[in-house]
Amino acid sequence: MGGAMPNDDLVRDRPPRADAAAPPPSAADVAAEAPLNATSAWLQGCLSQLEEDPARAHAMAQIRRAESTGTDRVLANHCLGTAASELGLWDDARTAFAAARAETPAAESRTRARFGALAGNAALAGGDAAGAERLLIEAEADARAARASLLEAIAATDRARALVTLGRTDQALAALDNATTLVPDRAEGWLLKATLLRRLERLPEAQTAIERAATLAPSNPAVGLEAGVIAVLTGRDAAARASWQSVIDLAPGTPEAATATGYLAQLAPAPDIAVPTPEETPPP
Known part of the structure; x- marks a missing residue:
């Protein structure tokens, strides 16, 4: 979204922005935080492959997911979702991140919040604002349970984007009020507000x-x-x-x-x- 709201006419009759189709930047904020067992050699190898060949990383993660269970499967879904995002395969990314959240133990609320926010972000980038809202509500709840203010603010910011797309501007403004209250030093919330x-x-x-x-x-x-x-x-x-x-x-x-x-x-x-x-x- 380049920091702006969807379908925003900044100056009347202006030409469309060249980056209007770009995914919201807050996914990078979420992905920057360490996933489950971030020292896993396989995960590090898969993620490092993204820069050179995201399609290969996508294939590696699919194979790993099919052959693993438990934490290894969660990590495989993490890399799969990240690779799918790099390739613009937003439905694949959403499915992978949502599966990673679902298969993360309930006690790991911070990690569940992280994957939920990524799933909601992918849904938003894929054009499903209603689905994104549902996923991001769950992510905010997980973040509150973990007392992770930054994750909750990121999810609230993306939920505001979804609500604007759905035409529910009052609720979007309330979400941004919450985001800027939680993390007052994060510029993105103030910009969108x-x-x-x-x-x-x-x-x-x-x-x-x-x-x-x-x-x-x-x-x-x-x-x-x-x-x-x-x-x-x-x-x-x-x-x-x-x-x-x-x-x-x-x-x-x-x-x-x-x-x-x-x-x-x-x-x-x-x-x-x-x-x-x-x-x-x-x-x-």
């Missing part, structure tokens, strides 16, 4: 949220894009121009920079400041 508040035409609140996101992630181009949109909708064209230019300067060649260039083209040119001639210069 600003985007949703702006879409609800609650611009003063949107401005407060985007300022918080900018404080936490000043070099994030998605934050600069949204800050410019909020600025232009509140009649502050100069601030919008500065925000979008900063995106181009900080992240040249990226989809965000291309979008910022398009936004700038929609603004009227900055007024020129006339320099008086000597004859026009008033006396001291």
